[in-house]
Amino acid sequence: MPLRPATVLVTIAASWARNGSIFLALGIIAAQCVVIGLLVYDRSRGRRSQARVVSQAASEGAAEQLSQAVLASIAAQIAIIDRNGRIIRVNAAWRELAEGAKVVEEVEAFLNWNYLDECRRAEERGCVEAGEIRRGLEAVLEERVSSFRHEYHWLSPDVRWFELRVDTLTRGDGGAILTHLDISDRRLAELRLEETRSQVAHLGRVATVGELAAAVSHELKQPLTSIRANAQAGALLLGRAPADVEQVLNILDDIASDSQRAAEIIEHMRMLLRKAETVSAVDLNEVARQAIRLLQRDATVRHTQLELMAEPELPKVPGDPVQLQQVVLNLLLNALDAASTAIEHRAVMVRTTVADGMVELTVSDSGPGLAADVLEHLFEPFYSTKPHGLGLGLVIVRSIVERHHGRIQAKNRASGGAIFRVDLPAIGVPAPTRLPGSPDAMRMA
Amino acid sequence: MPSPETTRSLGPGSDDWVAIVDDDPLIRRSLSRAFGAFDIQVESFSSAESFLEHASSSDPCCIVLDIQLGGLSGFDLQDVLESRGTVPPPIVFISAHTDMLEHGSRIRRAHGFLHKPFDIDALVALVRPLLRSVPLPVEG
Numbered sequence: 250m251p252l253r254p255a256t257v258l259v260t261i262a263a264s265w266a267r268n269g270s271i272f273l274a275l276g277i278i279a280a281q282c283v284v285i286g287l288l289v290y291d292r293s294r295g296r297r298s299q300a301r302v303v304s305q306a307a308s309e310g311a312a313e314q315l316s317q318a319v320l321a322s323i324a325a326q327i328a329i330i331d332r333n334g335r336i337i338r339v340n341a342a343w344r345e346l347a348e349g350a351k352v353v354e355e356v357e358a359f360l361n362w363n364y365l366d367e368c369r370r371a372e373e374r375g376c377v378e379a380g381e382i383r384r385g386l387e388a389v390l391e392e393r394v395s396s397f398r399h400e401y402h403w404l405s406p407d408v409r410w411f412e413l414r415v416d417t418l419t420r421g422d423g424g425a426i427l428t429h430l431d432i433s434d435r436r437l438a439e440l441r442l443e444e445t446r447s448q449v450a451h452l453g454r455v456a457t458v459g460e461l462a463a464a465v466s467h468e469l470k471q472p473l474t475s476i477r478a479n480a481q482a483g484a485l486l487l488g489r490a491p492a493d494v495e496q497v498l499n500i501l502d503d504i505a506s507d508s509q510r511a512a513e514i515i516e517h518m519r520m521l522l523r524k525a526e527t528v529s530a531v532d533l534n535e536v537a538r539q540a541i542r543l544l545q546r547d548a549t550v551r552h553t554q555l556e557l558m559a560e561p562e563l564p565k566v567p568g569d570p571v572q573l574q575q576v577v578l579n580l581l582l583n584a585l586d587a588a589s590t591a592i593e594h595r596a597v598m599v600r601t602t603v604a605d606g607m608v609e610l611t612v613s614d615s616g617p618g619l620a621a622d623v624l625e626h627l628f629e630p631f632y633s634t635k636p637h638g639l640g641l642g643l644v645i646v647r648s649i650v651e652r653h654h655g656r657i658q659a660k661n662r663a664s665g666g667a668i669f670r671v672d673l674p675a676i677g678v679p680a681p682t683r684l685p686g687s688p689d690a691m692r693m694a
Numbered sequence: 695m696p697s698p699e700t701t702r703s704l705g706p707g708s709d710d711w712v713a714i715v716d717d718d719p720l721i722r723r724s725l726s727r728a729f730g731a732f733d734i735q736v737e738s739f740s741s742a743e744s745f746l747e748h749a750s751s752s753d754p755c756c757i758v759l760d761i762q763l764g765g766l767s768g769f770d771l772q773d774v775l776e777s778r779g780t781v782p783p784p785i786v787f788i789s790a791h792t793d794m795l796e797h798g799s800r801i802r803r804a805h806g807f808l809h810k811p812f813d814i815d816a817l818v819a820l821v822r823p824l825l826r827s828v829p830l831p832v833e834g
Contacts, residue, residue: 467791470790470810470811471718471720471721471790471810473810473811474721474724474790474810474812475718475720475721475723475724476724476811477724477812477814478721478724478725478728478814479724479727479728481728481731481813481814481815482724482727482730482731482814485732486731496727500724500727503720503723503724506720507720507724510720546762549717549762549764550762552765
């Protein structure tokens, strides 16, 4: 691949030039050129000594040939630097780059240039990246660390990523080996994965919203049915002589409360669909109650008991009520699916408690429980045990819980069925065992 | 088990009445009123079980039956009535669910199917011919 290393060198030069360190860039290219020279010189010197001391040269030459061959076979651009930062050897890829770049032809692959000095000069011109690289290289040369990695990218003409690696050279004289690696393929793959993940999250949201919309529109038909029947009955009763005014007044009362009920359902739907995240003090008991109300009919149709055991003194949790609602709804839908496969006892239990400064919400079902391989992949995208499942629900659930500085776990109950447990930091409760690595959780409390 | 709600006292042995089976109390109340306004006697039940328990002495001339109910579903009740060996009372299914394709044969066996929210005139039009003594239509 002769093109790729050339691109990399140009890129190194160009990206640093972009940062106002054209001299460093030129310097590196020049240094790369110098390295070639040294390499050629090394080779010819090797040949000369071979002529003079035949027996010693035989083994030295073989070792030299081997190391040359190894260096040459490596696609990455490699330069060897002595303990002072001077470039003493480069490989073929580095040389090719230097030649291909044709920036400074008279300097042989930067050989004998001092890489550290070049970095310092670039730093003086304000190149922050060069400073980072210098410090990393110094740390390796002074054997404070054994290696240093620096990743950077170049956006034009196409997006490329590179990694500069500095590793200790294990030999008496010290020094370091400097490797430039084009890691674009890996980074692109990572980026694509990230993109897929966010698409997955979006899809999941849409899927959940779709389910909610179906549930809500179903709910809405109940008050609409009775409003219509009441209105028609009222009209008939008023047409009678004498009109049953009292009955009509009752009817109007019912119509008013039914329309109120419909408005609440719509308001709830609007809340669920609202995009902006809001942080408020959320009562998980209320969230659970609303979720149960929304899915009660689903549960009834499936002959499944839906129960809530709410801790009366439950502290509130800081968070987005809509997102937390989604968490509970998703867990409940899964639990209902699981419980409805049971033949005898079909039950789903939501329970809230408080422990160690965390509010705990569990959803347990009387279903068959989770198989070991299912448990393992439970929170992975596109993993689903349902015939038409997208495998997204729990991915979203976990991401929401984690955004709220909480955690989610799933396991099987000793008495059968699965239990999902969500722990969220509580407001105003002393927290002896706060989640590790979540300083925000402390702040929010 | 909730007891049946009677909106109109029934004469002894009268079978000229309509049963409403729906788990939503507001639906039961509004439908009972609407039938009342048409002078059709109704009795409403919150579940299929409650209907079977209380309506065993005399069959209604028609059952207005919600499909989704707690306990036995509307379809379950249809099965029970059809397996009794006597001619089952005609059923008018009512449901908020739009997709009834998979239940086509059940719907066809019923006297009618109405999608919530429905027009009360449509329901009365389905029920009225089943009444043994057809009450006169109420004119303004």
